[in-house]
Amino acid sequence: MIYFDNAATSLIRPPEVAEAVFYAINHFGNAGRSFYDATMVSSRAVYKTREAIASLVGLDNPLQVAFTSSATESLNLVIRSLIKPEDAVITTVTDHNSTLRPLYLSGCQLDFISCDDQGNLLLDSLDQLLRPNTRFMVANHGSNVTGNINDVKTLYQWCQAHHLTLVLDAAQTMGSIEVKADMADIICFTGHKSLMGPQGTGGIIVKEDRTFEVVKTGGAGTDSFERFQNQHVPDVFECGTQNSHGLHGLLKGVEYILRQGIDQINERESRLVSRFYQGIRDLDQVTLYGDFTRPRLPVVSLTVEGMDSADLALMLWEDYQIATRAGAHCAPLIHQHFKTRAQGMVRFSFSSFNTEEEIDRGIEALRRISN
């Protein structure tokens, strides 16, 4: 199999990730509950994972990292904690349902930053979207469809100038390109994509300590006779048993990234995506979506004229053993923008574990299919 579905999950991981999960499942007690060796080993591993994430994003205090089961859970918790029906919120048409659906559910008034023909956000429109009750912006750092990297610096500067809280969805970027804690007020991330951790891991990074409304509550290990739990990060988001097995795997994934260096990983992924783009850009029947003139994520979505994306993905799999992802990628608005709702797109997403030979086989398969 050639695995080109890394934007969905990183199937090929450093071997120490699985080894760490195996070790943890045989040795870890319940982190933060009781204080004998097995529970302390577990608690210390969770803390060490906080330290590794803090180190990756340049955060001094590891307790400003809370762990969740996924970026989706992180976004749900943050949005439900902070956003009220009376708030107006700005998001983008490039965002994923993990952002859009919690926002719809919140009952807030939503305004959308649109994008151009290459999927780049129309940042000139920001001022027109501002309402007296606009208090938040929730936006992705990078699109899971186009692979474009959003200009977060401009977005955050604009948010700060207008006293808006920026919640950044870094599901596609953390571990692939540089993500720093000071890029937004709150960053939601997943562990199982570019951070190379197991599925069922993710988290929330807060730039500064703040109070969150409790929207998920239960056993927290402390103050058991109080009716309400601590409202500060990380405790406010971490009731219930931690996925310490998964987090121990995530620790090894993040340590791998720290050892390799984000710049080196990014350079390798950029080389692979550029090779793929150069190999298919001249195919008449193929339409590419996104901006290929500037730095991007290793994600390429495309259509072949007249072909349902499901048929294309099936052909890639059955005839070439190439794993891709067809359809809407849980990002409905960007598909509406590109008018691909009916056809869908096929997404090729690479990781630094892919090889040039695999890229070339992907190019060759597309050439044959589209001829």
Place this chain on the structure above:
Amino acid sequence: MEYIITFESTSQAVQTERLLTDKGFKVRVMPLPSQINVGCGGCFRLEEQDLEGALRVLSDHQIGGIQVFQKTIVNKRTNYRLYPVNTQEEIEKDEE
């Protein structure tokens, strides 16, 4: 004499254990005694000679919300008495 340090949360306790062990302190972790706060939290046991240094490390790292209790055993019964802790300002004043 033995002392107990309590924390606002278990995650803070684990962070503090890391800070203190990195500085060479012998930290023993135990369940929070019921007479201090009935719950399922944890706390640290420290010997008297380590208390001042440990508190200084916590102060240096701005670990807030801790409480210190002095452990005494009278007639085989353990008691925990709240022990006043110097603030960062008081420590700095003492140093002057």
